[in-house]
Amino acid sequence: MAPRYAPSLRSRLAPLLLLLQTGFIVIYGFYTEVESNVKVQGSDFRSSYPNLQDVNAMVFLGFGFLYTSFVRYGFSGCGLNFLVAVMATQLAIILNGIESWYYRGKITIHLGSIVVAEMCTVSALISIGAVLGKTNPVHLILIAMLEVSGFVLNGWCLRTLLKVQPLNSIMQLHTFGAFFGLILTWMLYRKGSEQQFEKEKSDRKTGLFSMFGTIFLWMFWPSFNSALIEDGTPGRKLQVVCSTYLALAVSAVTAAAVSILSSHKGKLNPNHMQSCILAGGIAVGVSISVVHHPWEAMAIGFTAAVVSTTGYKYLKIHTLLAFQSHDTCAVLSTYGLPSLLGWLAHLLLQLKDCNDQTLAIRFAVFHICTLLFTIMMSLSMGIITGLLLRLNLWRPPQDKKCFDDQAFWEFPHLAVHK
CATH class of the missing domain: 1.10.3430.10 (Ammonium transporter AmtB like domains)
Known part of the structure; x- marks a missing residue:
């Protein structure tokens, strides 16, 4: 016998969408205007x-x-x-x-x-x-x-x-x-x-x-990382695009190699290719403001792919069994670990270019506070959202x-x- 499915969304989803969209229309109607200048943030x-x-x-x-x-x-x-x-x-x-x-x-x-x-x-x-x-x-x-x-x-x-x-x-x-x-x-x-x-x-x-x-x-990640780079900086946008592409290319190759090495049969795992080849673009995007040489981007892409692929293989099941966290698409290893690696690369590259020890210590403290504040804010908002979604009201x-x-x-x- 075919299973019965959920009741109509008419009483839940439709009112929510109409309420939100009506509110947006009102706000846009009274409080927004389209920029009329030809120049938009320094670019046409x-x-x-x-x-x-x-x-x-x-x-x-x-x-x-x-x-x-x-x-x-x-x-x-x-x-x-x-x-x-x-x-x-x-x-x-x-x-x-x-x-x-x-x-x-x-x-x-x-x-x-x-x-x-x-x-x-x-x-x-x-x-x-x-x-x-x-x-x-x-x-x-x-x-x-x-x-x-x-x-x-x-x-x-x-x-x-x-x-x-x-x-x-x-x-x-x-x-x-x-x-x-x-x-x-x-x-x-x-x-x-x-x-x-x-x-x-x-x-x-x-x-x-x-x-x-x-x-x-993978194809459009260089545009993503360079979208907010001002065109007024000579060559900087091109540098970001090239760095991101190299990081992505290296991470794709490395993810494939690690996938084969971690397989019992020595074959490519499609899940690794679907998720971990993006690791380089994510990591270099977090550290893009201090990446100035191709080898730096390539090293970040290589390390990110190793970390992401290894994490995908082992972390997903361990977070489920040990912490009761069913991460459907393995966002921790796909996005979380590469972003943390990018943060670390940003710190190390900035310290490498800093000659003043006192200034380097201050920057390190500042950089650590930035990460901790972001994680604290994300966890807090996640808990609030989770408490709201646990209500049976949403069925x-x-x-x-x-x-x-x-x-x-x-x-x-x-x-x-x-």
Whole structure:
């Protein structure tokens, strides 16, 4: 007999979406304006728009296809990623413009503000990977809203209290998203997860689509890391693009080698290739402000791939068994560990270039405070979000309905006729 699926989302998801969207329309109607100047943050439209398109491709195509890996969760992985991203980006534009609204009475919207908003959204998409398949669409919308709010607040605190540069504060998104997702999946732990859910599996077709997503992310990651670099700095944007590409290339090769070495049969593991080839781009993005030579980027990419691939093989099962944290897409090893490595590389490279010992000690303390504050903020927001999502008001899916599109999507040809 075919299983019964979740009841209609009409009373939960639709009102939430309409309420949020109506609120956004009102705010945009009264408190926003589009930048009318030809120049946008030091660059004209023709040079800024490609950055927006590249980040769009990562957010909607890259992460969308990446989350189609489960055999019966492809529509949800891609479709709900799209829904979450467009809602979170609208919120991020508002939150990032609060300071402008306070001083000018209007939130100015331009290409740069949309790019920054989508980068904030990426932190939420990373966290969603940790709870993918075990939540319903209402959960995902709430997660995105709360996490984007927390990430914007974290960036504001770093810039205001610790005087962190805007680029460095935004590049903390990998660390913030990974630890937010990790604590959230711990808060939402389901008994019996050690045995794997009934539909938590992949096949060749879904694995291929997921690999497409990884390749999209890999291709556009140089644009992601260089999107906020001002064109006024001669050669700096090109340097960032080249460094990121080299780090990605080295991490792809290294991940493949480590995958073969760690396999009992000496074969490539598709999960390693889908997740760990991005490690170099993530790590070098966190440390991009101090990476000035190709060999530095390549060394960071090599180390990040080793750490990420090894972590994927061993950490995912250990965090599940030891800490009851069911990290669905292994965001800790895919994003968390490379971002921590990038933070460490940033510290070491900065100390290497510093001749004053007193100044080096002060920078080290400052750098450590930046990381600890980001982790503390992400864990705090994750706990708050987890407590909210544990309410039965949101009607979480039953175990047998996890990782299944049919719980939330209408498929007439699969309908159960009584």
